[in-house]
Amino acid sequence: MSAEKRTICVVGGTGAEGSGLALRWAKAGHRVIIGSRDGAKAKAAADELNARLGGQALRGAASASGVEAADVVVLTVPFAAQIATVEGFKDKLNGKILVDVTVPLVPPKVARVQLPASDSCVVALQALLGDGVRVVSAFQNVSAHKLKDPDYQIDCDVLVTGDDKEARAVAIALAADAGLRGIDAGPLANSVVAEALTSALIHINRTYKIPDAGIRITGLP
Numbered sequence: 122m123s124a125e126k127r128t129i130c131v132v133g134g135t136g137a138e139g140s141g142l143a144l145r146w147a148k149a150g151h152r153v154i155i156g157s158r159d160g161a162k163a164k165a166a167a168d169e170l171n172a173r174l175g176g177q178a179l180r181g182a183a184s185a186s187g188v189e190a191a192d193v194v195v196l197t198v199p200f201a202a203q204i205a206t207v208e209g210f211k212d213k214l215n216g217k218i219l220v221d222v223t224v225p226l227v228p229p230k231v232a233r234v235q236l237p238a239s240d241s242c243v244v245a246l247q248a249l250l251g252d253g254v255r256v257v258s259a260f261q262n263v264s265a266h267k268l269k270d271p272d273y274q275i276d277c278d279v280l281v282t283g284d285d286k287e288a289r290a291v292a293i294a295l296a297a298d299a300g301l302r303g304i305d306a307g308p309l310a311n312s313v314v315a316e317a318l319t320s321a322l323i324h325i326n327r328t329y330k331i332p333d334a335g336i337r338i339t340g341l342p
Contacts (some may be wrong), residue, residue: 125294126150126151126152126193127151127152127192127193127291127295128151128152128153128154128190128191128192129143129146129153129154129192129193129194129195129295130150130153130154130156130182130184130187130188130190130191130194130308131143131146131154131155131156131190131195131197131209132154132156132157132184132187132188132193132194132195132196132197132198132206132210133156133157133196133197133198133202133206134153134154134155134156134157134163134167134181134197135155135157135162135163135166136197136198136265137265137266137268137269138197138222138260138263138265138268139155139195139197139222140166140170140268140269141265141266141267141268141269142195142197142260142268142299143155143170143179144170144174144179144268144269144271145268145271145298145299145300145329146295146298146299147170147171147174147176147178147335148178148271149298149299150178150179151298152178153167153179154167154179154180154182154187154190154191155170155176155179155180155181155182155187155188156181156182156183156184156186156188156194157181157183157184158184158206158209159183160181160182160183160184160186161181162181163181163182163183163184163187164180164181164182165180165181166181167178167179167180168181170178170222173271174217174271184206184209184210185209185210185213188210188214188217189210189213190202190212190252191217192217192218192297193217193218193219193220193291193295194217194218194219194220194224195219195220195222195260196213196219196220196221196222197222197260198223199223199226200223200224200225200226201228203221203223203242203246203247204245204246206216207219207246207250211249211250214250214253214254215279216253216254217254217255217290218254218255218256218257218288219246219249219250219254219255219256219257219284219295220257220258220259220260220292220295221242221243221244221246221256221257221258221259222258222259222260222261223242223243223261223316224242224316224319224320225237225242225251225262226256226319226320231320231323232320232321232323232324232327233258233320234317234320234321235320236313236316236317239308240310241258241309241313241316242316243256243258243282243309243312243316244309244310244312244313247284247309247331253286254286255283255286255287255288256283256288256309257264257281257282257283257285257288257289257291257292257309258280258281258282258283258298258309258316259280259281259282259292259303259315260279260296260301260316261277261280261315261316261318261319262277262279262280262315262318262319262322262335262336263275263277263279263301263335264277264332264333266332266333267333268299271300273300274300275300275301275333275335276335276337277301277333277335277336277337278301278302278303278304278335278336278337278338279293279296279301279302279303279304280304280306280314280315280336281293281296281303281304281305281306282306282307282308282309282310282311282312282315283309284307284308284309289305290305293305296333300325304338304341318336322334322335322336
């Protein structure tokens, strides 16, 4: 696990993916804030996770308040809500690392790749926020329901992309703290690979009747 303990706000932390990551990071010793548009809902989600861990490592807050208190922000909301959600706390992100887990899924054909005009929805978010925010793309291809069991060893690598090397390293360390192997996959433009891969994995799950297809990068020690 990483030596440095951080304050992490998981925006969308009441959902399956966000709450699973929050649970694992809290267990690893990080200070975790569950962020939501509804502060009461966020508090209830944090209370539930604290009960599972037997402590008070998490707290809930309205997203803007949680983002302001954090040094790393993790965005785990549906694609349709990505931009609108960030617009709600854009002014509080300057100088922070934003780890975006967004996948451009367009229902009902979520098993078909449907990339936005910008190719990568995370690249588009970096363009919106500017150089004052270090945006990293990660965690798109991890099974949400397996994250919720903090003791389960997930057989999946995490592709981490971003234009700032130090920010990528932070996300890789957070992946390790969540029990995953983070792989430095280069600049943010490469995020399109992980974003598109999610639809292919959904198709694989359906075809082979499995819940959690993932990826492994071979050839590494």
